[in-house]
Amino acid sequence: MAGGQREKFDNPVVEWVDSRLPVFTLMQKEYGVFPTPRNFNYFWNFGAIAMFMLVTMIVTGITLAMQYTADTTLAFNSVEGIMRDVNYGWLIRYIHMNGASFFFIAVYIHIFRGMYYGSYKQPRELLWILGVVIFLLMMATAFMGYVLPWGQMSYWGATVITNLFSAIPLVGDDIVTLLWGGFSVDNPTLKRFFALHYLLPFVIFAVVFLHVWALHVTGSNNPTGVEPKGKQDTLPFHPYYTMKDTFGLIVFVIIYAAFVFFMPNALGHPDNYIPADPLVTPAHIVPEWYFLPFYAILRAITFDIGIPFTDIALIEAKLGGVIAMFGAIVLLLIMPWLDTHPVRSARYRPWYKKALLVFVFGVVVLGYAGSQPADKVYWQTCIGSEAACSASDDHHGVATDTAHTGDDHAKPEKAPMVLKFDNTMLAQIFTIYYYVFFLVILPLLSRKEKALPIPKSLHEAVLAKAKASAAK
Amino acid sequence: MCADTATKKDHEEGTRREFLNLAAGAFGAIGTAAVVWPFVDSMNPAADTLALASTEVDLTPIQEGQSITVMWRGKPVFIRHRTKAEIKAAEEVPVNALRDKEEDKDRVQKPEWLVMVGVCTHLGCVPLGQKESETKGEYGGWVCPCHGSHYDTSGRIRKGPAPKNLSVPEYAFLTDTSIRIG
Ligand code: HEM
Ligand code: FES
DSSP: OOOSOOOOOSSHHHHHHHHHSOHHHHHIIIIISOEEETTOOGGGGHHHHHHHHHHHHHHHHHHHHTTOOOSTTTHHHHHHHHHHTSTTHHHHHHHHHHHHHHHHHHHHHHHHHHHHTTTTSTTOHHHHHHHHHHHHHHHHHHHHHHHTTOBHHHHHHHHHHHHGGGGSTTTHHHHHHHHHTSSSSOHHHHHHHHHHHHHHHHHHHHHHHHHHHHHHHHOOOOTTOOOOOSGGGEEEHHHHHHHHHHHHHHHHHHHHHHHHHHOTTTTSOGGGGSBOOTTOOOSSOOOOGGGHHHHHHHHHOOSOEEOTTSSOEEEOHHHHHHHHHHHHHHHHHTHHHHOOOSOOOGGGOHHHHHHHHHHHHHHHHHHHHHHSOTTOEEEEEEESOHHHHHHHHHHHOSOOOSOOOOOOTTSOSSOOEEEEEEHHHHHHHHHHHHHHIIIIIHHHHHHHOOOOOOOSSHHHHHHHHHHHHHHO | OOSHHHHHHHHHHOOHHHHHHHHHHHHHHHHHHHHHHHHHHTTSOOHHHHHOOOEEEEOTTOOTTOEEEEEETTEEEEEEEOOHHHHHHHHHSOGGGOSSOOOGGGTOSBTTEEEEEOOOTTTOOOOBOSSTTSOOTTTEEEEOTTTOOEEETTOOEEESSOOSOOOOOOEEEEETTEEEEO
16 A cells, blocks of 8 residues: 655655655555545545544443443343442443444434445445444344343343344254354353454454455445546545545434434433343343344244145245345345346436335335234234124234244134234335345346436536526 | 486476465465464454353242343343143144244243244344233234244244254253253
């Protein structure tokens, strides 16, 4: 990166350092004069915001770690101690706790920006992939962080998620034992999660470095998706985008601070203020909100996939759910090869735009479905006599659930038909759309979609917009 | 490498350099694996974790129709004193109708005592049904609050996402009214 031409700095100390290690030249080149498309909108703020959140998490995390004890008998009380006894402990913890949520908000918007404006496309595929890797590492980090306070949700969330690995054929149980370091989530599990929770943010930091490096090789995309062709299309990063990023960051931090100070527990779950109890599962366990869409996909697979008309299940429901969930992320990873349409920005792709907005809607609905009990019924009607139906309701009693899994052999004869639409079906519909969007719609549109005319260059697009608003 | 014939022969059987590269690579790979394994294995259950193996339970206070939950290896174990009706229901189910085919008699040592690990075989939650007040699900046994797996009076999976019956731990009757688990 270094080497090459170096400009002289006026300050003698800076000049002395720079001639030996050209860090100032590097900063000047990458963040000072760096040519940046002149038409960024506010969606381009979220990379810088995510970076700010990462640093915030590391600073608050390290100060928390100075007070926290990773031991099942002490963890919960040490977090309560942070809340009550440590000076400003409550503040640091609330910044960290809500920081995880706001980090995910920033990153989700950042990912959406990439999808909408086609930033994943050639030549930015690797940049995109590094981004998805960061997202995966963040999920692992946040999951393990949530286990540390050792409340009921910590414990049962950890149990359910680690048990996912038992779905792997043959070696699944051994892997789970290895993850736990025992026969259930317990002290060895908590200790290793703390060690990894401390480590992973620094790994994220390293991958972010690669991500930004790759960005500075290809340069930024922009709302038109048209590459800048010369000086007239770009602005120096400083002061134009340092200012725009700072402004956006301040707005973001105001909202974040409102949560930290006025509703610090709004995004959390009250059950996590009950100490972990291995003998009692809370009636309704849900993961943190940022995992809900994936959790809904996991639960949507309630059926075995097997050879028809036989008992042989090739993929049991449990494994199927796990595959569907991880598959949802793999699809993001390979998105640059699923969508090969030559036009980047959704602005000029009316069909892609609609499909993508429905996709986003679908992910939000999946998030909602993930937060509700699997057996929640939204609508139901009865075919046959009313009386028979209400009788059958009684029979079902409390939790009539997920399972359309079959095996209802012991049912009373001639059950009346009850048509219903429940939460599992809702999740199934949008899980299907999630997959169809990537595997059918994207490749299809790549070949068939006729794009609107795209601007010849960025400054032309900017000028046209200025003229249009002047005319108004 | 000047003699034409020697080069040809070397090439047919692979050069010495190729052999050395392969041998060095193989050594390196095995060596790395040998160094990595202790680190991976250190994450497996430690000796003291393995040593917490068994628990003794006195069954006398458990009335017919009651259940208790005891801790064993960090997990809940359900012990149920089954009623005649429950035993009958469990025994009458045709095995072919089950997802995880097991006869009731293979799951108990004495029909009135059902002993099993109270961990849902789906993703590890503790099913409800131990307490009088809790729902017992559609098959009169247990029902998991997490994703709704229903278990029958023999702890066999009947409905929902779980693939297997609740597992029966190793246990032995020490006397008529006490057992040792593990
Ligand atoms: C990628 C960045 C990070 C994310 C997304 C993250 C996420 C989380 C989450 C969700 C919690 C649970 C908060 C709660 O409910 O109480 C947590 C707790 C914790 N984290 Fe982090 N964290 C990050 C970085 C760090 C770092 C760098 C450290 C330094 C060691 C750290 C140390 C801790 C500690 C000690 C706790 C337990 C105290 C508590 O629960 O408040 N974290 N983290
Ligand atoms: S853990 Fe019991 S049904 Fe999922």
